[in-house]
Amino acid sequence: MGSQKLLEVENLCIRYGALTAVSSVSFSVSNKEVVGLVGESGAGKSATAKGIIGLLPPIARMSGSVRYRGEELVGASRARLQKARGAQIGYIFQDALTALDPVRTVGVQLVEALRVHKPVSKREAWQAGEALLEELKIRDPRRVMNSYAHELSGGMRQRAIIALALIAEPEVIIADEVTSALDVTVQRKVLEILLRVCSDRGAGLIMITHDLGVVAQTCDRVIVLYGGIVAEDADVYTLFDHPRHPYTHALMRSMPRVGSDAPFEPIPGSAIQVFGELQMCPFHERCAKAGPDCSAKLPPVQTYGGSQFRCFHPVGLEQ
Amino acid sequence: MTASVSHVEPRGARLEVRNLTKTFPGGSTGLFTKNRVVAVNNVTFTVEPGQSTGLIGESGSGKTTVARMITRLVTPDSGQVLVDGRDVLARSLGASEFARLIQIVFQDPTSSLNPRWKVGDLIAEGIRVHKLMPESEVPQRVAQLAESCGIARVALERFPHEFSGGQRQRIAIARALAVEPRILVLDEPVSALDVSVQAQILVLLKELQKKLGLTYLMIAHDLAVVERFCDRIIVMRHGEVVETGDAHSIYAHPRHPYTRELIEAHPIPDPRVRSLRVRDEDPVA
Numbered sequence: 161m162g163s164q165k166l167l168e169v170e171n172l173c174i175r176y177g178a179l180t181a182v183s184s185v186s187f188s189v190s191n192k193e194v195v196g197l198v199g200e201s202g203a204g205k206s207a208t209a210k211g212i213i214g215l216l217p218p219i220a221r222m223s224g225s226v227r228y229r230g231e232e233l234v235g236a237s238r239a240r241l242q243k244a245r246g247a248q249i250g251y252i253f254q255d256a257l258t259a260l261d262p263v264r265t266v267g268v269q270l271v272e273a274l275r276v277h278k279p280v281s282k283r284e285a286w287q288a289g290e291a292l293l294e295e296l297k298i299r300d301p302r303r304v305m306n307s308y309a310h311e312l313s314g315g316m317r318q319r320a321i322i323a324l325a326l327i328a329e330p331e332v333i334i335a336d337e338v339t340s341a342l343d344v345t346v347q348r349k350v351l352e353i354l355l356r357v358c359s360d361r362g363a364g365l366i367m368i369t370h371d372l373g374v375v376a377q378t379c380d381r382v383i384v385l386y387g388g389i390v391a392e393d394a395d396v397y398t399l400f401d402h403p404r405h406p407y408t409h410a411l412m413r414s415m416p417r418v419g420s421d422a423p424f425e426p427i428p429g430s431a432i433q434v435f436g437e438l439q440m441c442p443f444h445e446r447c448a449k450a451g452p453d454c455s456a457k458l459p460p461v462q463t464y465g466g467s468q469f470r471c472f473h474p475v476g477l478e479q
Numbered sequence: 480m481t482a483s484v485s486h487v488e489p490r491g492a493r494l495e496v497r498n499l500t501k502t503f504p505g506g507s508t509g510l511f512t513k514n515r516v517v518a519v520n521n522v523t524f525t526v527e528p529g530q531s532t533g534l535i536g537e538s539g540s541g542k543t544t545v546a547r548m549i550t551r552l553v554t555p556d557s558g559q560v561l562v563d564g565r566d567v568l569a570r571s572l573g574a575s576e577f578a579r580l581i582q583i584v585f586q587d588p589t590s591s592l593n594p595r596w597k598v599g600d601l602i603a604e605g606i607r608v609h610k611l612m613p614e615s616e617v618p619q620r621v622a623q624l625a626e627s628c629g630i631a632r633v634a635l636e637r638f639p640h641e642f643s644g645g646q647r648q649r650i651a652i653a654r655a656l657a658v659e660p661r662i663l664v665l666d667e668p669v670s671a672l673d674v675s676v677q678a679q680i681l682v683l684l685k686e687l688q689k690k691l692g693l694t695y696l697m698i699a700h701d702l703a704v705v706e707r708f709c710d711r712i713i714v715m716r717h718g719e720v721v722e723t724g725d726a727h728s729i730y731a732h733p734r735h736p737y738t739r740e741l742i743e744a745h746p747i748p749d750p751r752v753r754s755l756r757v758r759d760e761d762p763v764a
Contacts, residue, residue, distance in 0.1 A: 201644075251627040314538070343537035343700065348744040370674050373746030375547035377753055396750040407675075414678040415748060416707040418730055424685075424707070426678035443569075446675075 164351035172224035189364040199385035214241040247277040250325035256317035267305030277328040315346035362386040386440025392468030491529035491694035492661035499558035531695040533705035536715035580653035586667035588647035599635030605658040628653040645676030
């Protein structure tokens with residue numbers, strides 16, 4: 161049971177016209193690994209995720225490499241991507257209400273999602289759906305199978321969406337802000353179930369979120385995105401113990417923590433949009449440590465003690 | 480948190496909520512029998528002048544309905560809202576007078592600001608509607624409000640869509656303060672914002688409170704924000720108040736099982752305190 165790389169993303173660049181959403185993002189996901197993709201709106205999280213499964217809008221231009229078990233998906237045929245979506249890479253969408261078809265029951269949608277990929281009868285698919293809902297700790301799977309989206313609570317709906325992404329047994333699962341809209345108590349249950357199922361199946365999980373609490377509680381490895389670049393990439397303990405990129409550092413300090421009396425330390429300014437080729441550190445305008453070099457060119461990737469970061473002035477490593 | 484602000488007479492007022500109840504028509508059990516959903520059941524609490532109280536609870540707990548009743552957006556079935564002892568839901572109090580007592584800042588500044596109005600006019604609307612000063616003095620007052628909320632002067636001639644979420648929330652706050660209210664209801668004021676700007680808005684709200692002595696009622700679901708921001712906390716569930724207390728002690732010693740559940744479910748931003756799961760690979764703490 162060694163770890164094997166299921167998904168490798170290399171130098172991924174995504175542009176919408178002049179707007180650069182993602183610049184040279186690289187990371188990989190192994191089996192049983194939970195990788196966090198963290199950043200605020202516009203940082204490139206969802207663009208990266210949608211790029212992986214080929215769901216970007218037609219105006220988007222994508223370059224770089226996305227390999228599933230070594231097989232290139234960038235530039236692959238529609239049929240190939242169709243197979244990748246669902247059977248190899250499952251995508252759990254953010255908004256459970258719009259991701260579910262309002263006029264068909266959960267059961268019908270699960271049966272379809274499975275039969276697209278696997279040669280099973282409707283009856284078998286229905287049974288598989290029911291079993292999966294039970295695995296997701298839904299008390300009355302039969303009732304949920306026969307329900308429409310609007311008849312379910314937020315937490316139930318989210319579990320139905322998770323079931324849709326898992327039914328064809330993909331090895332990589334992308335969870336796009338799955339719990340942001342849920343109450344904390346429900347969020348906790350949904351996360352628990354998701355982690356359990358991924359771990360049982362040996363799947364790799366990409367957890368897209370802006371919540372550092374969720375990251376700390378769930379991820380093995382964390383990719384911090386800012387302005388479309390990987391600002392920092394480290395295992396979760398290293399990231400929280402020694403954040404190297406000033407953005408990660410500032411983000412952690414700006415978060416209110418329960419039981420701490422430290423004052424709020426906001427990050428000034430707001431996130432930027434990148435046009436054309438990125439030729440500076442996207443964070444330099446908001447950064448307390450920025451020097452003239454930061455606005456002159458994009459810092460190269462540096463490695464130090466288990467973390468990789470793009471910064472000329474990493475925190476705690478001042479000369 | 481910067482230079483010492485000259486002391487201004489606090490103008491916050493005491494907010495008292497007494498036995499507020501609201502039911503909404505809900506699902507029917509038969510063809511002719513209609514049920515009613517009790518959204519808020521006999522809720523009573525007080526917010527002292529110049530203090531911040533957080534109202535937390537899951538969706539459906541009734542916290543937003545309480546906020547809407549306090550701001551006259553929803554009419555309660557029964558109960559009272561008192562500002563410095565005066566019943567503000569009474570018909571005798573005109574809409575204009577009411578608006579100058581209590582203002583609200585909504586969660587999503589994208590939908591709460593009219594996209595076709597310039598920022599300066601958005602901020603000035605309350606002053607103009609309530610005829611608080613002659614038109615010749617309005618620009619100066621707007622500029623002053625903008626400055627105290629961290630909005631650049633050039634921004635006043637632009638439209639809301641030209642700004643980021645954090646800037647828009649500053650505009651919404653300046654707009655609420657324009658009529659010099661005594662109580663501000665903050666309905667999830669930072670939950671729609673990026674994490675890196677949430678703290679900016681919280682700091683701004685704190686500064687304004689210090690400067691103006693405002694009374695805050697903050698509706699929120701982020702427990703860490705409420706615990707750090709508020710003096711007192713009210714926990715609601717299924718339309719009822721289940722626990723009230725000092726913010727820090729509620730966290731340290733929650734009494735109601737639901738409060739405990741809420742606190743335990745909150746994801747702690749520390750990978751060494753993992754309550755969500757234990758993996759074989761996790762180091763033993």
